[in-house]
Amino acid sequence: MNNRQKVEAMELDFTGKSVVVTGAGSGIGRAIAIGFARKGASVLASDINEANLLLLQQELALEQIKVEIKACNVSVQQEVADLFNSSFLDRGVDVLVHSAGLTYFKKFTETSADEYRTLIETNLSGTYYCLQETVSKMKQHQIAGSIIVISSINAHRPLPGQAVYTSTKAAIESLCQSLAVEVAPLQIRVNCLAPGAVNTNLSKVAMTEESKLSAGRNIPYGRIGEPEDMVGTALFLASSLSEYMTGASLIIDGGLILKR
Numbered sequence: 001m002n003n004r005q006k007v008e009a010m011e012l013d014f015t016g017k018s019v020v021v022t023g024a025g026s027g028i029g030r031a032i033a034i035g036f037a038r039k040g041a042s043v044l045a046s047d048i049n050e051a052n053l054l055l056l057q058q059e060l061a062l063e064q065i066k067v068e069i070k071a072c073n074v075s076v077q078q079e080v081a082d083l084f085n086s087s088f089l090d091r092g093v094d095v096l097v098h099s100a101g102l103t104y105f106k107k108f109t110e111t112s113a114d115e116y117r118t119l120i121e122t123n124l125s126g127t128y129y130c131l132q133e134t135v136s137k138m139k140q141h142q143i144a145g146s147i148i149v150i151s152s153i154n155a156h157r158p159l160p161g162q163a164v165y166t167s168t169k170a171a172i173e174s175l176c177q178s179l180a181v182e183v184a185p186l187q188i189r190v191n192c193l194a195p196g197a198v199n200t201n202l203s204k205v206a207m208t209e210e211s212k213l214s215a216g217r218n219i220p221y222g223r224i225g226e227p228e229d230m231v232g233t234a235l236f237l238a239s240s241l242s243e244y245m246t247g248a249s250l251i252i253d254g255g256l257i258l259k260r
């Protein structure tokens with residue numbers, strides 16, 4: 001079968017695949033967890049917010065879809081280790097989507113040392129813990145898996161009021177590139193999905209309904225993104241359609257980065 005025939009024959013079916021999604025309680029992680037579950041994957045959905053995980057589980061149950069949930073604060077190494085030691089992952093991890101993250105919309109000089117540390121510990125250390133556990137699990141079970149980290153358009157361009165957040169996302173992208181090189185001989189792939197402006201709890205803090213509309217007008221595609229706009233790219237990065245892609249960062253932003 002040549003590549004074109006492969007693509008035509010490809011059905012995105014993740015039956016039998018174990019997929020871990022962090023930050024699955026809300027926004028982009030939630031939409032991606034639902035996307036994988038609807039494509040047959042065995043999903044372990046995790047978040048610091050257990051109540052939101054229960055809501056996700058209930059919503060999918062209405063479609064007769066089961067999803068495993070486990071609360072975990074990604075900035076605490078032991079909690080991440082416990083997450084990956086879950087018996088649900090006894091056969092290993094095929095896909096990680098690491099979406100847990102946060103930001104503060106504050107000028108650099110007004111960002112406190114505590115806020116700085118929280119951003120570093122959640123966004124950067126959390127990524128380190130989750131990726132280390134995932135790679136160990138993939139190695140242990142000899143799985144040619146796919147790791148997808150939700151970074152940000154901010155890793156590719158500066159934004160006022162986001163200096164520390166932006167630096168964590170740039171560091172995450174660098175970490176992913178180095179790791180991609182290191183694990184490529186094991187056929188483990190590591191890619192980033194870098195969203196632009198997406199309508200989630202994270203962006204709601206900085207955007208009123210009116211500012212969302214005006215932000216949308218500044219985006220070539222004419223609107224800000226919805227979490228569901230990220231799902232297709234995540235499925236693609238997890239599937240064999242992207243088999244030869246590693247160390248990449250896909251900016252999914254409706255063309256926002258092209259505007260100055």
Ligand SMILES: NC(=O)c1ccc[n+]([C@@H]2O[C@H](COP(=O)([O-])OP(=O)(O)OC[C@H]3O[C@@H](n4cnc5c(N)ncnc54)[C@H](O)[C@@H]3O)[C@@H](O)[C@H]2O)c1
Pocket residue numbers: 022023024025026027028029046047048049052072073074075099100101102122126150151152153194195196197198199200201202203
């Ligand atoms: N919304 C945007 O415009 C946008 C743009 C670029 C990148 N991103 C990135 O997308 C990812 C998802 O964010 P979102 O927009 O869906 O926001 P969101 O707030 O809707 O979702 C983030 C989730 O992460 C969870 N979380 C936060 N800290 C955690 C921790 N310590 N441990 C475990 N879970 C934790 C939250 O409880 C929440 O459910 C983040 O990494 C964010 O940086 C978002």
